[in-house]
Amino acid sequence: MLNIKKVNLAYKRYQQNFETGTKFERIKARYLNNKKEVMELSELNDKERDHILLINLGSVITYYLSIWKNDVLISQNNRVEALKQMQIAVFQQCMAQDLYKVRYPQMMTEYRFREVVMTLIHFTMFGWNREENILFEFIVEQFGGSILEVEESNKHTWFLLELYLKYRNKELWESNHNLSKTVKEKYLKAKVKNDLIPDDLEVYNEVLTNWETKELSIIKSLVNEMVEYHSILASGLGESLEFGDFRYAFYPYEILFLLHVRKKRGLPNPEHFDDFLMNTPEAKMNIQDPEPYPELDPLLKMVDEFYRKNYPEYIPNQHGELFQ
Template identity: 60%
Template sequence: MLNTKKLQLSYKRYTKNFVEGIKFEDVEETYLESFNRITQIVNLNEIEKDHILLIDLDSIESYNISKWKRDVLVNHGENSVELNKIMMVIFHQCMVQNLYKSRYPKMFVEYTFEDVIKTLIHFTMFGWEKEEIILFNFIVDHFDSRWMKANNWNKHTWFLLELYLQFRNKTIFGTNQNLHKAVREQFKKMDLEYGLIPEELDVYTEVLKHWETPQLDEIKILTDKMSVYHSVLASELGESIEFGDFGYGFYPYEILFLLFVRKQRGLPVPEEFDDFLMNTPEAKMKMNDPEPYPEWDPLLKLIDGFYRKNYPDYIPNQYGELFQN
């Protein structure tokens, strides 16, 4: 049951974290330290040290997250540009990580399964088709490997991936129905870890059955249920596994993606919401259709250029320039 007072207190902590907790000035200082380190490696073309570039992508992501939070969460802006840049960094974490599979086979990946699926559905909402296809192919190629770590407990992530597959008429392991169950079974047969993959998706199961309903009232009921489910877990900020994180806990991107795919199918969607979650600044961000590519983060551009120069098998080399209007 949703406790509205508890939800609002959690939201205050969520916002306060990017004012008094993670201060922008501190994150910016770390970013500038990375700038000096990355610039030296790139200028001297120090290939033996280039794994540092992969590791430092994390500081670029943190910097852009802080800028996004400052602009939207704290100052109530509506521009999603910094969010776009975050997704660009996660994409490059995947592309660069792929180069180290042989060199450092036990290296920890610099992203999570949730991060990758989040990026995929945002590329879809942004209308960045070329990058969406590249990332989807990466997901499929690595799905049953430690480079994707799909043994993941987040129900909304499995919902998003299955909804994406149905929307794009694609499959993983030959299916786009009850994907979480199919993957559990497939991983079990392959003797891969599967215990964290949820057996049921709760409210998302109902949504997946009816997401194409032509009835506005029906989809409004479903989005309200999704909002309550998300809000209850976000109320446990810092404690719940799902929606309890300070980065995306109050950003209802799973609901926004559902609304997006319905619009793309010409189906009606609610235009206004009366709940707390769907009226937060992050929920109210403006996205164009398609979204223009933002100006590259200069450090990300340096890293991408380095890998393009030194590694012919770097995945973006197969596709020419990316993230270009």
């Protein structure tokens, strides 16, 4: 049962973490130091140590995460520019990681499956079709492999990916139905570790069954269930694995994506929300359709240019200039 007092207390902690707890100057200093290192590697064209470029992309995400939270969560000005830079950085991590799968087969990825799916659905919401398609092809090629392990416990991640497949009429492993169950069953047969993959997506199963309903009352009821599920887990800030992290606990992007794809299909959505979660600054961000590309972060630009110059097989080389 949802405890409103607990939700409010968790949200205050969530907000204070970025208002007073996060040391932005330290984060910025690390970003600037990594930017300097990338510049030096680029000038030397140092291919022996260029994996450092990939590792340094993490500081871009952390840097823009802090800017995004300050813009939206603290200042409440609805700017999504920093959020866009974060998604581009994850995309570049995927593209660069592909280059090292032979040279460093044991190299740990700088991203998680959930972050790749999150980027995919944000590209979709931003209307960045070229980049969305490139990232989806990466997912198809690497799904379940060493550079895109999919032993993921978060139910909303599996929900988002399956909803994306249904919306775009695409498939993974010849399926766009009960995807997590399909993957788990194949892993069981192959005796591959699958303990974290959920057997049941709970509320999301019903949403996936009815995501195209024309009945406003049905979608209202389902959204309310999603809101309650998310809110209960977010109230366990720092404890819940699903929505208990300090980065996205009160950012209901799984609900926003559902509303987005329904709107694109011309289906009715609730116009007003009375709950706490859907009235947070992050939930009320103004995402345009399509969203303009940002001016690319200088560190991201240098990394992209290095890989384009030195690796013909670098995936973006097949697609020309991106994010413009």
